[in-house]
Amino acid sequence: MKCLNCGNAINNNLKIKEIFLFKEIVPNYICNLCRQELAPLAGRNNCPRCSKPESEGICSDCRMWDDKSGIINCHQALFEYNQFIHSYFKLYKRYGDVLLARLFYQDIxxxxxxxxFDVVTYIPASKSHLQARGFDPVYELYADIFDLQSLLIKVDADKPQAQKNRNERLRTPQTFSALPALNQIQKEARILILDDIYTTGRTLMHAHDIFLTAGFQKISTFSLSR
Structure with missing residues (x-):
């Protein structure tokens, strides 16, 4: 097998417990050389609320949200946003290399x-972004792993989040509304909302608010990168 990012060979040697204990074998699509460019968040002194790296307690972002409109208390992420992650999403989202959706399959x-969780949903692409790219990047990132339910619809914003500075992101108005399927879910369900990158938390906060307003209390969020 070859790395989906650089094309180098991947050595997928099976462990003894995978062979004799019939443990599920999770395929790997990223080579060790590329993996060395990643900055995993596990085991670091991250914010306990949003996983912001090296925060030494509640981070400034979460304290800001406390002052504004509440907080996402249960966000988890796998990797710190760095140059490798930036380049990955540039190829995956901007240039439409949909095969890269599986690069982090093993980690996710x-x-x-x-x-x-009882219900897993995701941050959907707006209609214009879906038409421009031809695929929904967040959906494709997680579709082979989770039983995803489409529960949100997103209207087009004035411009993409990636083109906004921090203050513009924070001022982004609510862009989500609930699909009818949301009303069929029991309010006691444990909800997970998936996104690709957590930057300021504005996007996930808006999505979180839709579920909170609908009466859900057990709401967690997850992103590949923070």
């Missing part, structure tokens, strides 16, 4: 096996 799959 292993996380999903340790964390369980």
């Amino acid at each position: 799959k292993n996380w999903s096996l340790r964390n369980h």
Whole structure:
């Protein structure tokens, strides 16, 4: 097998417990050389609310949201946003290399096996972005791992989040509304909302508010990068 990012060969040697204990084998699509460019968040002194790296307690972002409109208390992420992650999303989203959706399959799959929810949904692309790209990048990133339910619809904003500075992101108005399927879910359900990148938290906060307003209390969020 070759790395989906650089094309180098990947050595997927099976461990003894995978062979003899019939443990689920989770395929790997990223080579060790590329993996060395990543900055995993696990085991670091991250914000306990949003996983912002090296925060030494509640981070300034979360304290800001406390002052404004509440807080996402249960956000988890796998990797710190760095140059490798930036380049990855540039190829994946801007240039439409949809095959890269599986680059982090093993990492996301292993996380999903340790964390369980009743309902898993995702931040959808707006209609214009879907038409421009031809695919929904957040959906494709997670579709092979989770049983995703489409519960939100997103209207087009004035311009993409990636083109906004921090203050513009924070001022972005609510762009989500609930689809009818949301009304069919029991209010006691444990909800997980998926996104690709957590920057200021504005996007996930808006999505979180839709579920909170609908009467859900057990709401968690997850992103590949923070």
